[in-house]
Amino acid sequence: MLHSVAAQPDQAFAIDCRGLRKTYPTRPPVEAVQGVDLQVHYGECFGVLGPNGAGKTTTMEILEGLLPATAGQVRVLGRSWDSDAREIRQRIGVSLQETILSDDLTVQETVRLFRSFYRQAWTVDQALASVSLQEKANARVNKLSGGQKQRLAVACAVVSDPELLFLDEPTTGLDPTSRREVWEIIGRLRAQGRTILLTTHYMDEAQRLCDRVAIFDQGQVIALGTPEQLIRSLGGDHIVRFTCAPVATPQQVEVAEEPWLERLRQLPTVSLVEAEGAEIRLACQHLPAVLTALIDLVRQEGRVLSDLVTRGATLDDVFIHLTGKRLEGTPES
Ligand SMILES: Nc1ncnc2c1ncn2[C@@H]1O[C@H](COP(=O)(O)OP(=O)(O)OP(=O)(O)O)[C@@H](O)[C@H]1O
Ligand SMILES: [Mg+2]
Numbered sequence: 001m002l003h004s005v006a007a008q009p010d011q012a013f014a015i016d017c018r019g020l021r022k023t024y025p026t027r028p029p030v031e032a033v034q035g036v037d038l039q040v041h042y043g044e045c046f047g048v049l050g051p052n053g054a055g056k057t058t059t060m061e062i063l064e065g066l067l068p069a070t071a072g073q074v075r076v077l078g079r080s081w082d083s084d085a086r087e088i089r090q091r092i093g094v095s096l097q098e099t100i101l102s103d104d105l106t107v108q109e110t111v112r113l114f115r116s117f118y119r120q121a122w123t124v125d126q127a128l129a130s131v132s133l134q135e136k137a138n139a140r141v142n143k144l145s146g147g148q149k150q151r152l153a154v155a156c157a158v159v160s161d162p163e164l165l166f167l168d169e170p171t172t173g174l175d176p177t178s179r180r181e182v183w184e185i186i187g188r189l190r191a192q193g194r195t196i197l198l199t200t201h202y203m204d205e206a207q208r209l210c211d212r213v214a215i216f217d218q219g220q221v222i223a224l225g226t227p228e229q230l231i232r233s234l235g236g237d238h239i240v241r242f243t244c245a246p247v248a249t250p251q252q253v254e255v256a257e258e259p260w261l262e263r264l265r266q267l268p269t270v271s272l273v274e275a276e277g278a279e280i281r282l283a284c285q286h287l288p289a290v291l292t293a294l295i296d297l298v299r300q301e302g303r304v305l306s307d308l309v310t311r312g313a314t315l316d317d318v319f320i321h322l323t324g325k326r327l328e329g330t331p332e333s
Contacts, residue, residue: 012039012041013039013040013041014040014041014042014043014076014163014164014195015039015046015063015074015075015195015197016040016073016074017036017037017038017039017059017062017063017072017074017075018037018072018073019036019037019071019073020033020035020036020037020059020062020069020071020072021033021034021035021036021069021071021072022055022058022059022062022069022070022219032053032055032058033055033058033059033069033070034055034219035072035219035220036055036059036216036221037221038214038221040195040197041211042195043190043195044195044211045186045190045195045196045198045210045211046195046210046212046213047198047205047206047212047213047214048060048197048199048200048213048214048216049199049200049206049213049214049215049216049315049319050199050215050216050217050323051217051323054216054217054218054219055216055218055219055220056168056199057168057199059216060166060197063166064094065085065088065089066094076092077092090118090119090120090160091160091162091164092162092165092166093157093159093160093162093164093166094157094165094166095156095157095165095166095167095168095170096153097168097169099149099156101141101149101152101153101156102141103140103141103142104140104141105140105141106137106138106139106140106141107136107138107139107141108124108137108138111124111128111152111155111159114159114160115127115159115160117160118159120160122158122160122161124137124159125137127155127156127158130155130158130185130189131151131152131158131185132151132181132185133148133155136148145178146173146174146178147174147175147179147181147182150174150178151178151185153170154167154170154182154185154186163195164194164195164196165189165195165196165197166197166198167197167198167199168199169199169200169201170182170198171183171200171202171205172200172201179202179205183205183209186198186209190209203314203315203316203319204314204315206315207227207315210227212225212226213225213226213227213315215230215318215319215322217322217323222322223318223322227315230315230318231313231315231317231318233318234271234272234283234317234318234321235272235283235285236269236271236282236283236284236285236313237285237312237313238283238284238285238287238290238310238311238312238313239281239282239283239311239312239313239314239317240281240282240284240287240290240291240294240308240309240310241279241280241281241282241308241310241311242280242294242305242309243278243279243305243307244280244298244303244304244305244306245278245303245304245306246301246302260301261273261280263297264280264294264297267282267284267293267294268284268289268290268293269284269285269286269290270282270283270284270290271284274320274321279307281317282294283313283317283321287310291310
């Protein structure tokens with residue numbers, strides 16, 4: 001029982017929000033969302049990335065009809081929360097950042113409760129099968145592992161057979177195996193033609209699952225595109241990371257000297273040079289040419305090169321370049 005998710009001609013986007021603002025009336029007020037435009041196509045898996053406090057959950061909750069916006073227009077599945085709330089609610093599935101499920105219910109009872117909110121829905125067995133939790137049907141929620149609880153939260157979100165799914169940090173805090181299991185579940189839901197809006201702190205997750213991503217920072221979208229487009233915007237496919245001390249005064253290691261960085265920018269095909277403490281990061285197109293030129297330059301200047309690592313550029317590099325921050329949970333690479 002799958003909904004047909006073909007776009008109507010007058011409903012070009014599954015989510016269309018323009019000029020979205022949210023100010024929490026605290027003292028002082030918090031401008032959590034400051035003019036966000038997002039258009040998500042039908043059938044797209046769209047990722048919202050950003051550091052803590054960037055406004056991801058606030059934006060999601062407005063789109064989910066759980067929070068009123070301070071300003072801006074929101075259309076979900078071509079409808080408006082003001083006039084079509086009942087209809088939208090029947091057509092979406094929501095998994096919140098922190099799902100509070102009753103510890104005393106069993107897995108089966110929990111899904112049955114969520115199912116009761118919808119006119120048309122999967123059976124409990126179908127929902128549990130979609131997240132591979134059938135063998136835990138009679139287990140109490142407080143006996144589940146973190147990964148199993150997360151899968152149960154996804155089961156509760158999909159039991160309505162939704163056209164549009166909101167998943168706020170579906171894999172945060174999970175071990176690598178459980179994360180992969182949730183990725184597979186999301187991959188299957190996406191292959192069924194559903195539209196998915198998810199938030200994540202994991203760049204590898206976004207790169208793997210999402211057709212397009214928006215990077216949020218301080219309540220604004222600071223970059224938008226496919227993962228490939230964003231990585232290409234760095235101007236180079238390779239990252240070279242190293243530390244390099246001037247021989248004479250090793251204490252200068254902490255200080256990234258601007259003339260030295262400028263000489264690094266002149267190396268062949270280098271598009272970006274960034275320093276973070278003693279560490280320098282280059283993005284470049286032609287790795288062998290850069291390595292040869294870098295070693296020559298280091299030798300000419302009498303410096304000592306250490307801890308040199310090369311790897312392919314990732315969304316992490318885009319994120320660090322744009323925000324100057326490393327995302328929580330992102331290992332240094
Ligand atoms: N109910 C609230 N009242 C006041 N301020 C709030 C409230 N909820 C969130 N905020 C503030 O709004 C800003 C955006 O919060 P939000 O939860 O949307 O961020 P987020 O991007 O989801 O962060 P995280 O990655 O930590 O989940 C933060 O500064 C936060 O402190
Ligand atoms: Mg959040």
